[in-house]
Amino acid sequence: MSKIVVTGATGELGKLVVQHLLQRVPASEIAVSVRNVEKASAFADLGIEVRYGDFENPASMEQAFAGASKLLLISSPEDESISRVRKHVSAIESAKKAGVPHIVYTSFAFADVDAFAPLANVHLATEFALKTSGIPATVLRNTWYQELYINPNLQGYIDSGLIINSAGAGKINTATRDDLALATATVLVEDGHEDRVYELASSEAWSYDELADILSQVSGKKVAYQSVSDADSLKGMLGAGLPEGLVQFLVAIDSKMAAGTEGHTSKDLETLIGRKPTSILESITQLFNK
Ligand SMILES: NC(=O)c1ccc[n+]([C@@H]2O[C@H](COP(=O)([O-])OP(=O)(O)OC[C@H]3O[C@@H](n4cnc5c(N)ncnc54)[C@H](OP(=O)(O)O)[C@@H]3O)[C@@H](O)[C@H]2O)c1
Incomplete structure (x- = not known):
C-alpha cells in the first residue's frame, strides 16, 4: 500500500505533523523516514511504519521513500549551508529513483524577497533542485517559529x-510549529497542491x-x-x-x-488551517x- 512518508519525524515539527496526520488518516497509511530508528519507537507503537533513512546515505533514503504517495521532506537542521543543500538534493535524487510522485518541502517564508540570506539561499537552492527534478512539488515556506x-x-x-x-x-512574522504542522498535514492528505508555493506565515x-x-x-x-x-x-x-x-x-x-x-504577512497559512x-x-x- 502506498503511504505518506515523513522525514524529520523525530524532530519538533515532524512529530506535530504526524500527530495531525493521525487525526486524518489511519496509522497504516503513514511511514516515517528517520536516521535513528530507536528514537522513533513511539511511532511504531502506534502502528506507523518506521523506516531507516539518513540524509547522508542516499541508498537508505531510496528504500525509505519507496512506494510513497507523497513525501514530506523536512529541511535538515542547522549546519554549514552547502552541506544542507547537498543533503536536500540527495534526498530529492533518492526520491526520483524511488519514483516518488509528489514531494512536499518545508522552505523558508518569503525566501525570494529580502529574506534572511543564510537561510533563504539554502531553501531557494533546494526549491530550484526540486524544479529541476521534474517531480511535482509543493513548497511550504515556513515563517519564523513563534x-x-x-x-x-x-x-x-x-x-x-x-x-x-x-x-x-x-x-x-512568526507562527507556531503546531499551526505550520496542521497546514502541512492538510497539504499531505488533500488532493491537489502540486506545483504550488505557499507562504506559511501569519x-x-x-x-x-x-x-x-x-x-x-x-x-x-x-x-x-x-x-x-x-x-x-x-x-x-x-x-x-x-x-x-x-x-x-x-x-x-x-x-x-x-x-x-x-x-x-500572508493569508496562505490561515486558508490552509x-x-x-x-x-x-x-x-x-x-x-x-x-
Ligand atoms: N522556521 C524557523 O524558524 C526554523 C527554525 C529552526 C529550524 N528550522 C528548519 O525547520 C526544520 C524542522 O524544524 P524542527 O524544529 O523540527 O527541527 P528539529 O527538531 O531539529 O528536527 C530536525 C529533524 O531532522 C532530522 N535529521 C537531522 N539530520 C538528519 C539526517 N542526516 N538524516 C535524516 N534526518 C535528519 C532530525 O533527526 P534526529 O531526531 O535523529 O536528530 C530531526 O528529526 C529544521 O530542520 C530546520 O531546517 C526552521
Missing part, C-alpha cells in the same frame, strides 16, 4: 521591566513595542522596549553571557527587522497560564 520567542527570556524582560535590542519599530506580524505591551498585560508589571544600535545590542547580549554565535544570529535578525524585511494562526499574544498567555 517558539523561538516563547522562552525564558520573557521572564527576564518582565523581571527587568525592559527589552533592549536593535530591532527598532520593525516587525517580525496574517499579522508583531514588533517589540507590541511584545512589551503583551508582557505588561500578562504580568501586570510595566515592561518597556528600548531600541539601541546593533553594536550596543551585541555588547549587551555578550555581557549577559549569551554565546557569541547566537548573539550574532539574534542581532542579524533584529537588524533585518529594523530594515523592515521581516514583517511580510481554516482559522487565524495562533497569535504571539495567545502563545504568551498560554505560557503564563500554565
